[in-house]
Amino acid sequence: MTCGTVHGVGLGPGSADLMSVRADRLVRSARHVAYFRKAGKQGQARRIVDGMLRADVVEYPMDYPVTTEIPLHDPRYAQSLSGFYETCAAHLRALAEGGEDVVVLAEGDPFFYGSFMHLYTRLSPHVPVRVVPGITGMAAAWAASGQPITWGDDVLTVAPATLPEGELTRRIAETDALVVMKIGQNLAKLKRAVAAAGRQAxxxxxxxMPEERVRPLEDVDSAPYFSIALIHGQGRRP
Amino acid sequence: MTCGTVHGVGLGPGSADLMSVRADRLVRSARHVAYFRKAGKQGQARRIVDGMLRADVVEYPMDYPVTTEIPLHDPRYAQSLSGFYETCAAHLRALAEGGEDVVVLAEGDPFFYGSFMHLYTRLSPHVPVRVVPGITGMAAAWAASGQPITWGDDVLTVAPATLPEGELTRRIAETDALVVMKIGQNLAKLKRAVAAAGRQAxxxxxxxMPEERVRPLEDVDSAPYFSIALIHGQGRRP
Incomplete structure (x- = not known):
């Protein structure tokens, strides 16, 4: 029997028509589709492909055992997630070894942060895994902002807002262009760091997405999960 | 008469099926298509859409007046390019003001480096301009490398190899994950900087693209224009 392939498919930032043509074709033809979600929610990846799946598709939702209930640096967090990824990977591996292709839905790009990578490292030694790159959330964010992010010889830094405040401030001060992800509970810290670095974001x-909104960071008091802060580069522009 | 729209359309990294569904639709239905190229060459953007254009399409190739003949910091370089962008923008503006939609083909993502941005700043005060984000060349590069680029709280730095060697070395030493673009003539400098920072790329x-190839940077003696150096992040992975 020929082994099936696990496809890690980047869905792009959230609008179905910002999926690549290759991703669109794989999603529409898939017999097996797997995706991460918070337990009890539909999840963003599954929402993006709504109305695109085959009538006889077999779905494998992967419900995170924890999200924010256990702090990131508590050893129980890593243990719980590690067991979860092992279980998910074993299921997908068994499907592939049984000759089935599987599409794993990944928001944005599969190799740029995100959870698919934890399956990839567990699967790729055993079964064929192919990755379809996607449009990142940050590319949709700078398109929405109406200003190019990098010009000429600009340096771009992508940093998570989870960094310690001092490091965040230093990174913001030392870069031309900036993207900050994982803002959520770190919004107040990020605002202080941007101000301390003397920058505007x-x-x-x-x-x-339909709710798209762009505001000066300093005017914002709470940030949803799908939010990205930007500082635009000011490089060479003939 | 209703004014037409100029669409800055990200074509993705080079394979036609890595264009977004939205880009694919715009390219196939366009009556007017514009693209940059080196004089005398077809150009990468035009190559990607080969076979996709309407039979009655009107093409507007924009031939760079200079590429590497004049050094980047010579004032004549900026003057020559500035006049060129003005001419191109005036042509596209006239089309839009005449009621025509125009698709400007942009490799990768239109707001991430690249030439479209120089048209965007000249056109957007006068006519409607819409940007379709695209999959970046760097996302295709890290997919090709077979390893995720960023994990957990990794910081990613995107730097052009045109930076002075000392700054390049410092940026490489201080980041978790790295992407270097614009390598070409700067390959030897980049190799020294990576080695001085004690990293592997x-x-x-x-x-x-069909010629895709991945090698340790230290084994490489010359780099084509479409080459990107990567250092993979080693962040949290439960």
Whole structure:
């Protein structure tokens, strides 16, 4: 029997028509589709492909055992997630070894942060895994902002707002262009860091989604999960 | 008469099926298509859409007046390019003001480096301009490398190899994950900077194209224009 392939498919930032043509074709023809979600929610990845799946599709939702209930640096967090990824990977591996292709839905790009990578490292030694790159959430965010992010020889830094405040401030001060992800509970810290670095940022919420909104970061008091802060580069422009 | 729209359309990294569904639709239905190229060449953007254009399409190739003949910091370089962008923008503006929609083909993502941005700033005060984000060359490069680029709280730095060697070395030493673009003539300098920073990098040539190739940077003696160096992040992975 020929082994099936696990496809890690980047869905792009949130609008179905910002999926690549290759991703669109794989999603529409898939017999097996797997995706992460918070337990009890539909999840963003599954929402993006709504109305695109085959009538006889077999869905494998992967419900995170924890999200924010256990702090990130508590050893129980890593243990719980590690067991979860092992279980998910074993299921997908068994499907592939049984000759089935599987599409794993990944928001944005599969190799740029995100959870698919934890399956990839567990699966790729055993079964064929192919990755379809996707449009990142940050690319949708800078498109929404109406300004190019990098010009000429600009340096771009992508940093998570989870960094310690001092490091965040230093990174913001030392870069030409900036993207900050994972804002959520770190919004107040990020605002202080941007101000301390003497820079101006915008916050893009729900880029490429119907609720898309762009505001100066300093005007924002709470940030949803799908929000990205940007500082635009000012490099060479003939 | 209703004014037409100029669409800055990200074509992705080089394979036609890595264009977004939205880009694919715009390209196939366009009556007017514009693209940059080196004089005398077809150009990468035009190559990607080969076979997709309407039979009655009107093409507007924009031939760069200079590429590497004049050094980047010579004032004549900026003057020559500035006049060129003005001419191109005036042509596209006239089309839009005459009621025509125009698709400007942009490799990768239109707001991430690249030439479209120089038209955007000149056109957007006068006529409607819409940007369709695209899959970046770097996303295709890290997919080709077979390893995720960023994990957990990794910081990613995107730097052009045109930076002075000391700054390049410092940026490489201080980041978790790295992407280097604009390598070409700067390959030897980049190799020294990576070694001085004590890091290991891979070079991805022609990502998402038939000639795709991945090698340790230290083994490489010359780099084509479409090459990107990567250092993979080593962040949290439960």
């Amino acid at each position: 915008v916050l893009v919420e729900f880029a490429a | 891979v070079l991805v040539e022609f990502a998402a």
